[in-house]
Amino acid sequence: MSARSVAQSRRPPRPQVVLEEFLPYRLNVLATLVSNALARIYEERFGLTIPGWRIIATLGQYEGRTARDIAAHSVMHKSTVSRALSALEERGLVERKPNPEDMREELLTLTEAGRAVYEALAPEALAFEERTLSVLTPAEQRTFFDLVLRLDAQARRLAGAKVREV
Amino acid sequence: MSARSVAQSRRPPRPQVVLEEFLPYRLNVLATLVSNALARIYEERFGLTIPGWRIIATLGQYEGRTARDIAAHSVMHKSTVSRALSALEERGLVERKPNPEDMREELLTLTEAGRAVYEALAPEALAFEERTLSVLTPAEQRTFFDLVLRLDAQARRLAGAKVREV
DNA sequence: GCAAAGCAGTTGCCAATGCAACCAATTCTG
């Protein structure tokens, strides 16, 4: 063993991953921060969970999707979606209609009450987003979304066939 | 009630939040995708959980931090950190030394075995990051990190005094 | 200098989540 490798064997801490610049870490921290803050809004004001809000938001935008669509699009486990749906149906916010073309799946829509929740919640969500994004210029915001979109596509590609687009 | 408002009361679906462009949603989806893919690596190969990996990575970079530091920096709940630390200590990857200056806290360091894990894992983590980021040019990567950093700062600001920097 | 308030870390408890097994409907294949 050379002198150098002996010296190395004392293993001076030499960081290989600088967390502050490590993509998965940074992304997760940011997503958690933003998500927690937003969750507080729809939890306190509407008693919605994160999966519940996501389902309402998806159906607010696209009527007649299936549970599977929602799960794939928002990268939630199908059991999570299933349970959140039961809760929303219980509260009368979501309706399920069997799809005559394929009796395995159910087409989901917001009820009147569900849409009312959506329409009350949406502006608050947008205001929150606005507040967060206000530190970026409009051009930077566009750039950011473009980059996020491309990373998303790449991440789904790397994840292989497991995660699919809606 | 005017004819118009009657017509409106049929509530045609008019999306207010376009999920594909909604920051919290996009961020969470991307973070989940990236996180899951990375988690597979250190789970399968080293039996580490996400909190466990984060602790190892933090201590790999900064020796002698406390549990509190790690929790704040990575936005994990202190109980999560506490339990993950017990597991890592059990496996002989992390050591706790009481801080003589403040007997409440414990200074954490990697053991030899812990550092070995770190040094085996770090290159794989970096390679994974590299693969994901490869769809962006170096300039875009720098831009992206800059934007994420500023959003992070803003999110912590908005979250109020609750979430603090290390 | 002592009581009160604050803080680091742990733990019991409960809700949420993931996994895997399962059911029912559909599609594929020979």
Next chain:
DNA sequence: CAGAATTGGTTGCATTGGCAACTGCTTTGC
């Protein structure tokens, strides 16, 4: 067209994670 494989959705089970109460130490303010 029958049986096998696949798919949408549900559910039981075990694990994880958050919350809040608690311990023991430290700081603050009379």
